[in-house]
Amino acid sequence: MKRSELPYLDDLRAFEATARNGSVRAAADELSLTHAAVSRRVARVSETVGAKLFRKVGRGLVLTPAGESLRDACRRSFDDLLRTITSIRNAEGTSDHAVLLSCERSVAMRWLIPRLSRFxxxxxxxxxxxxxxxxxxxxQGNGAFLALRRLDFALDDGWTYQPLFPERVGPVMVDGMRARFEAGDYVALVTKTRPDAWDRWLVANPDAPRPRDRLGMDHHFLMAEAACSGLGVGLSPYVIAADDVAGNRLVAPFGFSPDGSDYGLVYRAGAALSEEAQCLADWIRSTCKPLGNRSD
Known part of the structure; x- marks a missing residue:
């Protein structure tokens, strides 16, 4: 096979993102592409390789042996490219010493961004x-990097973390919906990222009213907006709804109870944080304190 016959880099990125996320939709969100565009790119890679790369299992995708081999090769290649480009940038003095902060989408939109101007x-x-x-x-290359994550997954050996606050969830709604909620005449807003959250919460709260119907949302920030608009009752993490509850846009009659997971600040293991990254990390820890101290 000639180099000219290799898949396009954008197609390989779409394949690797799909392999890592286990979903074309999640890969599309990450790459800011449509579902159809990612599917086309993955199909082109499969055609070029001459092998099936995924098989469907339920609603998800699982890599075939050929797909696993290609995924591993892509990761090695992309990691090498990142290291090389970062090294060149640093050698040429083009690094701006910025801190790259990765944050979950809903937490970024509903909690972090409204506070980031203070920092x-x-x-x-x-x-x-x-x-x-x-x-x-x-x-994420060799530069300063921090990630704010809900730690419901295993970290690779190259990463370590500091816990920030426990994840706590509870039903939130506009005050005018409280009577309907107590009567069981409400729509439960469900997110695709945690499809069983309501079931687990209802088991833990057997005296709580059951919903008459459910409505799916892609992300928690959409669910929070829907709850604020009176569309239904969202089962929200406290970090997502904290500002709306404090501002009386939403009420939480059952409060927020721990679900057993924690949010943490993730960074590279075995390497000291840069002065800039340490400054940002200290600010995040300080700003997160109310999320861990509240006793709803």
Missing amino acids: QDAHPDVKVHLSVGGGAIEV
């Missing part, structure tokens, strides 16, 4: 590049 005002010399993402941590 920038207090530390104007520290540049922060914000990236949204969830789950397993990708290699």
Whole structure:
């Protein structure tokens, strides 16, 4: 096979993102592409390789042996490219010493971004590049890197973390829906990222009213907006709904109870944080304290 016959880099990126996320939809969100575009790119890779790369299991995708081999090769190649490009940038003095902060999409939109200007005002010399993402941590070059994650997955050996606050969830709604909620005449808003969250919460709260119907949402930030609009009752993490509850846009009649997981600040193991990254990490820990101290 000639080099000219290799798949396009964009097609390989779509394949690797799909393999890592186990979903074309999740890969499309990550790459800011449509579902159809990612599917086409993955299909082109499969055609070029001459082998089936995925098989469907339920609603998800599982790699075939050929797909696993190609995924591993892509990861090695992409990691090598990142290291090489970062090394060149640093050698040429083009690094801006910014801190790359990766944060889950809903947490970024509903909690972090409304507060980030306070950090920038207090530390104007520290540049922060914000990236949204969830789950397993990708290699992010050699620069300063932090990730704010709900730690419901195993960390690779190259990463370590500091716990920040426990994950606590509870039903939230506009105050005008409280009577309907107590009567069981409400729609439960369900997110695709945690499809069984309501079932687990109802088991843990057997005296709580059961919903008459359910409505799916892609992400928690959409669920929170839907709850604020009176569309239904969301089962929300406290970090997502904290500002709306504090501002009386939402009420939480059952409070928020721990689900057994924690949020943490993830960074490279065995390497000291840069001055800029340490400054940002200290600010995040301080800003997170109310999330861990509240006793709803």
